[in-house]
Amino acid sequence: MSQPSATEERLEHLKHYFIDSDQQFEASKMGMWVFLVTEILFFGGLFLAYIVYRAWYPELYLLASEELHTFWGAVNTVVLIGSSLTVAMAIRSAQLNQIKGLIINLWITIGLACVFMVIKYFEYAEKFGKGILPGGYYTYEGIEHEQANIFFSIYYMMTGLHGIHVLVGIGLMLWLVYKAKKKVFHSGYYTPVEITGLYWHLVDIIWIFLFPLLYLID
Amino acid sequence: MATNEENSNTKKLQVRRFKPEENPEKHYLNEEKGIWAWMTTVDHKKIGLLYLGSITFFFFVGGVLALLLRTELLTPAQSFIDADTYNQVFTLHGAIMIFFFLIPSVPAVLGNFVLPLQLGAKDVAFPRLNLASYYIYVIGAAFTLFAIFTGGVDTGWTFYTPYSATTSGNVMAMTFGVFILGFSSILTGLNFIVTIHKMRAPGITWNKLPLNLWGLYATSLIQILATPVLAITLLLLTMERLLQIGIFDPALGGDPVLYQHFFWFYSHPAVYIMIVPGFGIISEVISTFSRKVIFGYWAIALSSLAIAFIGFLVWGHHMFTAGQSSLANMVFSFLTFLVGIPTGIKIFNWLATMYRGSIDMKTPMLYAQVFLFLFTIGGFTGIMLGALSVDIHLHDTYYVVAHFHYVMMGGMVMAFLAGLHYWWPKMFGKMYSEFWAKISCAILFVGFNMTFLPQFVMGAQGMPRRYFNYIDQFQSFHQFSTIGAYVMGVAFVIMAIYLVHSLLKGKRASSNPWGSRALEWQISSPPSLHNFHHVPVIVNGPYDYHKPMSEFQLGIAASHNGHHAEEAVSVSQSEKEQA
Amino acid sequence: MSGHHISSAKFLWGVALALFVLTFITVAVTWIQIPEPWNIVVAIAIAVVKALIVVAFFMNLWWDSKFNVLLFIMSIAFFLLLIGITLLDTLYRVDPVPSF
Incomplete structure (x- = not known):
């Protein structure tokens, strides 16, 4: 075990193989950044598919994106940016030892994430109703283009995977609330809040690109 | 970075010598007992051994499948398995060997075991993630085995569309297994990168990092950059089968060649995931057994990174005949030749290290020599295949099969065996029979060349790969090749026997049987549960064989905490003990 | 920092x-x-x-820290590499989508 030099620091979070809290915090944060690299390249594959087919069928993208509602896309963008703000505020609260503020901000973030998912649900339901289903189940005849299904395959893959990431984020933040209520976090240790925040911002960034690429083509 | 009291770039540390305890009573293998303690361990050494057990199992399965294939090829017509079964067997041989043996072999087994030891750390940065990566591997393996028993897969290990989207086998379970496996690979890479950055002992600056760690570092970078693209590829393939999303299906307006881009963006770098850590091992072994400073430290270190990077630029050379644009063909062919440069740099530096060294031809060194010989052949034939016009002729022939096996088995497996024999005494505290190890290595070398040299000739004469029958003119080549495969099998049986014998009745190994200067040899064999009882301090490079051993066993004298590896350490040796 | x-x-x-x-x-x-x-x-x-x-x-x-910045830049660079080199093929095919 390392010898804690500070006198009144809370150190129960410190693992024995780290020398001090700073080393542990920096290691966790770097680990999260490495993970975000993998996330960027994971979504990168879908962006590649999007770009390749957009270069092949530009007119398809123009026609198909009319089926998407710019208004709701924009609302969801604002909702996610708002949740990014509250997650940043949550980290700030933790840094300042304001556990109550941390919990409130986390709850607002969770709420906004749920709003996002509800809007997404109604968007999906509306398309399913029209027969705009993914892949081979596509039956809609309102778009006069042979490859209309391809656009919606990409749309469902991108927004679907993004939606799964939002759900995972909601789960992580519920867990953070639970931990915060058990008084685990304080200004000397808030690593899980920080790295969950990083993850959540990345989910926001991906949506920042999905919005203009899918909704704003016309 | 410096958050402690010292602000200057160097600091004074009080150090003394810590001689390793010989034949310790308590070590990591016996400190915690019972199956449960093993299954829930977060100790990097035990996780390495768990991986070792698993990959040995898969190597055995893959090897048996290979022998089945070779046996079928004894005669031009059907010998004992039909065409469909043959397709499944070669698919499984490829998928198991690549995804379940080669990719985890060096990083997850030897890397896990040795990386924290070489850094002077007590564990990796995220031990629980490390254990999770092992179980993710096991779950992925379970899905693969499930696929084998529920219809099998006959697509080849590349799962090319549109065939993989329509064939009747259980492609979903197989690709899902490999998808899961990718997370295991990513977690290992993530862990290693952070550990190398954040957990180096005082004095281990970037230019004192053992070359094995440079190899693992480059590998980890490839793992985190390439594996996610494999994940999305396999996800899209699964969706293709499940929902017919059509992105890769020409019948629905999609493009099967795009699948190949996706797939090879991962799978070409994946070849470097397999071979680059092997380079690291070879650097360690050659320097240790030549008793000499490694020649061109930075050249070897940076060429690993260069190979990792260039590996991302050449994936299209797998697709020269697939219908991609001729512009892409030319660019990929040109870029492929570039890989030869850093690889050549490495080979020359290893040769220069051996030049006028006092070479001790122990088993690991013998494997390193085999590696140099076989890998060079594999490399040169790779250059042939990279040439556009030559590849049109050789594409999908046994020439490619032989090239791949010279690189993967002649290169990677030999490097793995070199590393296994090199670190075996450290892992188990036991020596193996040097005599039988050399015999087995020699048989393996002969058997390997018997198996794969004829395949170059066959391939150049037009024998296509993946066929279960062939025209009569190739029969003598195929038979020679099959005999060679059995000779290799004999070598592996001998190896299994002497290694098991070593575990049960082997002589106790000393802490440093090879006289190495590297940090992992300056603690007892086997190491204790938390590796180091002191904070090791490094003042010399890991290959400074001209300096006395006592300078390599230093540690912080007081229990002061000085773990900021960013600073160079100037050491005052006032309290140094006399040996 | x-x-x-x-x-x-x-x-x-x-x-x-x-x-x-x-x-x-x-x-x-x-x-x-x-x-x-x-x-x-x-x-x-x-x-x-x-x-x-x-x-x-x-x-x-x-x-x-600079390395975290580097990681981020690296992910973008390799993403661009993936797209750029693939487009070398898909944009320059004689027959854009191979017909079977």
């Missing part, structure tokens, strides 16, 4: 406000019908600016 940068609440609200404004702009420019391909360029450029703002000031990369 410290990993513990604490932003003021005012600053965070300012960042969010900038993002809201940019979201409005990116929607608004579609009303004035910029001709191809400039509409795509504008949309992507605004998205990139927004993403960089999030990365720099919400994710604190602005104050973070």
Whole structure:
């Protein structure tokens, strides 16, 4: 075990193989950044598919994106940016030892994430109703283009995977609330809040690109 | 970075010598007992051994499948398995060997075991993630085995569309297994990168990092950059089968060649995931057994990174005949030749290290020599295949099969065996029979060349790969090749026997049987549960064989905490003990 | 270089406000019908600016260690590599989508 030099620091979070809290915090944060690299390249594959087919069928993208509602896309963008703000505020609260503020901000973030998912649900339901289903189940005849299904395959893959990431984020933040209520976090240790925040911002960034690429083509 | 009291770039540390305890009573293998303690361990050494057990199992399965294939090829017509079964067997041989043996072999087994030891750390940065990566591997393996028993897969290990989207086998379970496996690979890479950055002992600056760690570092970078693209590829393939999303299906307006881009963006770098850590091992072994400073430290270190990077630029050379644009063909062919440069740099530096060294031809060194010989052949034939016009002729022939096996088995497996024999005494505290190890290595070398040299000739004469029958003119080549495969099998049986014998009745190994200067040899064999009882301090490079051993066993004298590896350490040796 | 940068609440609200404004702009420019391909360029450029703002000031990369910045840049670079080299093929095929 390392010898804690500070006198009144809370150190129960410190693992024995780290020398001090700073080393542990920096290691966790770097680990999260490495993970975000993998996330960027994971979504990168879908962006590649999007770009390749957009270069092949530009007119398809123009026609198909009319089926998407710019208004709701924009609302969801604002909702996610708002949740990014509250997650940043949550980290700030933790840094300042304001556990109550941390919990409130986390709850607002969770709420906004749920709003996002509800809007997404109604968007999906509306398309399913029209027969705009993914892949081979596509039956809609309102778009006069042979490859209309391809656009919606990409749309469902991108927004679907993004939606799964939002759900995972909601789960992580519920867990953070639970931990915060058990008084685990304080200004000397808030690593899980920080790295969950990083993850959540990345989910926001991906949506920042999905919005203009899918909704704003016309 | 410096958050402690010292602000200057160097600091004074009080150090003394810590001689390793010989034949310790308590070590990591016996400190915690019972199956449960093993299954829930977060100790990097035990996780390495768990991986070792698993990959040995898969190597055995893959090897048996290979022998089945070779046996079928004894005669031009059907010998004992039909065409469909043959397709499944070669698919499984490829998928198991690549995804379940080669990719985890060096990083997850030897890397896990040795990386924290070489850094002077007590564990990796995220031990629980490390254990999770092992179980993710096991779950992925379970899905693969499930696929084998529920219809099998006959697509080849590349799962090319549109065939993989329509064939009747259980492609979903197989690709899902490999998808899961990718997370295991990513977690290992993530862990290693952070550990190398954040957990180096005082004095281990970037230019004192053992070359094995440079190899693992480059590998980890490839793992985190390439594996996610494999994940999305396999996800899209699964969706293709499940929902017919059509992105890769020409019948629905999609493009099967795009699948190949996706797939090879991962799978070409994946070849470097397999071979680059092997380079690291070879650097360690050659320097240790030549008793000499490694020649061109930075050249070897940076060429690993260069190979990792260039590996991302050449994936299209797998697709020269697939219908991609001729512009892409030319660019990929040109870029492929570039890989030869850093690889050549490495080979020359290893040769220069051996030049006028006092070479001790122990088993690991013998494997390193085999590696140099076989890998060079594999490399040169790779250059042939990279040439556009030559590849049109050789594409999908046994020439490619032989090239791949010279690189993967002649290169990677030999490097793995070199590393296994090199670190075996450290892992188990036991020596193996040097005599039988050399015999087995020699048989393996002969058997390997018997198996794969004829395949170059066959391939150049037009024998296509993946066929279960062939025209009569190739029969003598195929038979020679099959005999060679059995000779290799004999070598592996001998190896299994002497290694098991070593575990049960082997002589106790000393802490440093090879006289190495590297940090992992300056603690007892086997190491204790938390590796180091002191904070090791490094003042010399890991290959400074001209300096006395006592300078390599230093540690912080007081229990002061000085773990900021960013600073160079100037050491005052006032309290140094006399040996 | 410290990993513990604490932003003021005012600053965070300012960042969010900038993002809201940019979201409005990116929607608004579609009303004035910029001709191809400039509409795509504008949309992507605004998205990139927004993403960089999030990365720099919400994710604190602005104050973070150089290696974390490098990791981020590396992921973008390899993503561009994936796209760039693939387009070398798909844009220059004689027969864009091979017909079977």
